[in-house]
Amino acid sequence: MGEADLLRDARARSRGSRTSTWTLVYGGFLLTLTGCAMGLAVVHEAVGTLGGAGASWVPCALAAAWAAGLLATCLSFGPAHARPAPAMWLLPSPIDRARLLRRPLLVTFGLVATLGALGGLTTALLGGGGSGAVVLVPLGGLVGVAVHQIALWAQARRVADRLRAAAAVVAAAAALVITWGRHVGATWEVTGARPWIIGVTTVLVAAVTLVSTWRWATWLRQVGRPSLRTAGDAVDTAVTGAVMLDPSVFAVRSAPRAGRRRGRATSFGVAHFRHRFVVVDFLARDVVAAFRRRGPLAARAAWMLGVWAFGAIFGPAFSERSTVVVAAFVVWSVVAMAGQGLTTWLGSSSLWRLVPTRPQAVTLALTLTPLVLGAFLGAVMLGGAGVGAADALAWGVLLAVSTVAGVARRADPPPVTFGNSVSTPLGDVEIGLAAALLHGPDVVALCLLAGMLAGPQLGCFAALGWFARVVLTARPGGRRR
Numbered sequence: 001m002g003e004a005d006l007l008r009d010a011r012a013r014s015r016g017s018r019t020s021t022w023t024l025v026y027g028g029f030l031l032t033l034t035g036c037a038m039g040l041a042v043v044h045e046a047v048g049t050l051g052g053a054g055a056s057w058v059p060c061a062l063a064a065a066w067a068a069g070l071l072a073t074c075l076s077f078g079p080a081h082a083r084p085a086p087a088m089w090l091l092p093s094p095i096d097r098a099r100l101l102r103r104p105l106l107v108t109f110g111l112v113a114t115l116g117a118l119g120g121l122t123t124a125l126l127g128g129g130g131s132g133a134v135v136l137v138p139l140g141g142l143v144g145v146a147v148h149q150i151a152l153w154a155q156a157r158r159v160a161d162r163l164r165a166a167a168a169v170v171a172a173a174a175a176l177v178i179t180w181g182r183h184v185g186a187t188w189e190v191t192g193a194r195p196w197i198i199g200v201t202t203v204l205v206a207a208v209t210l211v212s213t214w215r216w217a218t219w220l221r222q223v224g225r226p227s228l229r230t231a232g233d234a235v236d237t238a239v240t241g242a243v244m245l246d247p248s249v250f251a252v253r254s255a256p257r258a259g260r261r262r263g264r265a266t267s268f269g270v271a272h273f274r275h276r277f278v279v280v281d282f283l284a285r286d287v288v289a290a291f292r293r294r295g296p297l298a299a300r301a302a303w304m305l306g307v308w309a310f311g312a313i314f315g316p317a318f319s320e321r322s323t324v325v326v327a328a329f330v331v332w333s334v335v336a337m338a339g340q341g342l343t344t345w346l347g348s349s350s351l352w353r354l355v356p357t358r359p360q361a362v363t364l365a366l367t368l369t370p371l372v373l374g375a376f377l378g379a380v381m382l383g384g385a386g387v388g389a390a391d392a393l394a395w396g397v398l399l400a401v402s403t404v405a406g407v408a409r410r411a412d413p414p415p416v417t418f419g420n421s422v423s424t425p426l427g428d429v430e431i432g433l434a435a436a437l438l439h440g441p442d443v444v445a446l447c448l449l450a451g452m453l454a455g456p457q458l459g460c461f462a463a464l465g466w467f468a469r470v471v472l473t474a475r476p477g478g479r480r481r
Helices: 003-011 015-049 057-076 084-089 102-126 131-157 160-184 194-222 225-244 248-260 278-292 294-301 304-338 340-346 349-354 359-384 389-410 431-437 441-454 456-472
Strands: 421-424 427-430
Touching: 057 102, 057 131, 057 160, 057 304, 084 225, 102 131, 131 160, 131 194, 160 304, 278 294, 278 340, 278 359, 294 304, 304 340, 304 359, 304 389, 304 441, 340 349, 340 359, 340 389, 359 389, 359 456, 389 441, 389 456, 441 456
Parallel strands: none
Antiparallel strands: 421 427
């Protein structure tokens, strides 16, 4: 049996499997199209507040950030990847790796090219449109193609981590330029240089595309098996999380990788620390644990630069409330990581039985570290996005308190029930599944709604009420006890 016959048999699918695959593709395409239409409508609404003349540098900076984010995303999912079954059975075989990985590579190729064209359309809208701006759409698609091929070269040369770090630096620099320029009213004018920028970009993209067309098969054969398996796991996790509406699969995937890494942080004095109050010991060790996770925490907190840029561009059109909603996602991400001790404590009835003190006191001690980090990050993030100092502090406290309460609430999810569903354009959605998905974030949403209706200062009282309820009714192990 030849390679072609073996690959044809391995890729053969039943009629039901093909129908399920095309249904998934249709649903994903429709969902993406709906989200893009809403996003482009928001961008079109914000165009009128960019200042017109003198602000032509904003689309250029946004395009650079978009390309950098596209490169980082492409490196995270491959672009060459092997799903678990092919990675287990076909990668160790002597089959030509270029032929084996051609189909998944074409999938990522099409997705990145589409996202690149979407970035070109966004840049054209921010630039005010016009007859000449339509050329940015195919140019954005070509930039996406070049980004895909650069990512494939980096994956083959094993420099993906360095290139991802460089892309993050470029995106952060673009966000800072947008934020600073909008706040100080910079009038950099690059309208006359736009033809040169477009021309140079086209030449570079064409050169990268031509070289990669000649070398892509060689690069694909040089990609290592660990890289293919890791990227395949990331793709499989993303597909599973999107289909099952379960973001916890990402935490399950990252747990084994975190366990395989060798720790480098020391205890800096708390190894033999003992206090007469057990609660103080828990607080000290929770601070140390947060310090040991300073790298991932800093990476998540760096998203505040994107919130600053969002506030600079969209804040004048949609008020500060839209910026607060975007900031809530970043605060939730940081609090969820800083509060891992809290979620571990609330999810284990064994720890509750071992600790000789009231569980509510331990729960309160384990909430202090994520509370302080969340409030500080929220205040700095919203202050840099253009919100007033008093309101930024109030919103920061509201976000921190509500997200800590939401993270603690999510540690004890309700059982998923099926039976009642709501019809949507993508199919029926089970109410019980949606309720389980929103268990925890609903606290943040309700507190944000209260703050928007009655003001952030009064909204803090609603958040404090939820927080007190979570702490006072905390039962480690929850429903599983």
